[in-house]
């Protein structure tokens with residue numbers, strides 16, 4: 294198995310040159326690493342790993358009191374979700390807890406939370422606020438690097454930021470994931486099946502640094518995270534909606550998790566507002582790109598952000614077509 298150090302991008306530099314670097318990594322690999330982001334140990338993000346361990350250490354019957362629902366919040370037990378997108382999976386052995394529907398002023402989630410999380414709501418909200426700040430910077434760099442224009446042809450650096458800010462309760466989701474140590478003989482199987490992500494961008498922190506693999510079209514590659522003094526690099530991946538928005542120019546790359554050890558990850562899935570239509574943005578670069586990824590339609594019309602999300606969630610949980618309860 295090969296391994297790869299992905300391009301490392303400084304999130305504090307929103308210059309055209311650096312924005313183009315980010316767009317280039319997003320177009321070539323669909324995955325990159327961010328430095329100088331605010332999701333570091335000093336800012337309490339490490340505490341999310343402690344909360345995660347506290348929750349997953351609880352007895353199964355307590356965790357089962359918060360089952361995942363059609364609002365996409367709550368606990369996902371082992372084998373409940375099957376991320377393997379080609380339908381060949383038998384369920385993921387991982388367990389997860391989703392916290393979602395954040396109001397975008399206080400960043401409070403709208404759901405009934407177990408005590409472990411409820412008593413740490415200020416910490417959770419302050420971390421989600423930081424995730425949003427990183428999201429906004431990446432959105433601006435993408436719009437600058439792609440030279441996105443508004444309908445009158447003026448530069449529109451806030452295009453992707455605005456698309457994430459319209460809902461009263463945003464569906465972006467903080468997901469804590471626990472991968473138990475695989476049973477003997479199961480080390481070479483997927484603990485999270487091969488899939489692309491559903492939203493716009495995904496941010497991943499992991500402990501220990503191993504397990505995430507990406508598919509480069511030929512082979513699976515271990516994502517390697519170099520040590521950087523005093524800071525943990527944030528893995529960012531492009532998800533489906535940014536790929537639709539760019540006619541496939543930005544890659545929503547297939548990835549999976551395989552680990553030989555017990556592993557925890559803290560993942561933030563960014564989700565554009567429900568009504569956003571997934572059609573290519575106004576950009577010369579995208580118009581000149583002969584892509585074909587933009588093909589998902591319903592009744593001849595492009596899907597909305599919510600329609601695409603529900604479609605993918607239904608696949609992952611092997612549900613018949615549902616509507617959300619939120």
Ligand SMILES: O=C(O)CCC(=O)C(=O)O
Pocket residue numbers: 470485490497499505548549550558560
């Ligand atoms: O745990 C990880 O590192 C990534 C998990 C993942 O790809 C997902 O939940 O979509």
Ligand SMILES: [Fe+2]
Pocket residue numbers: 488489490495548
């Ligand atoms: Fe993923």
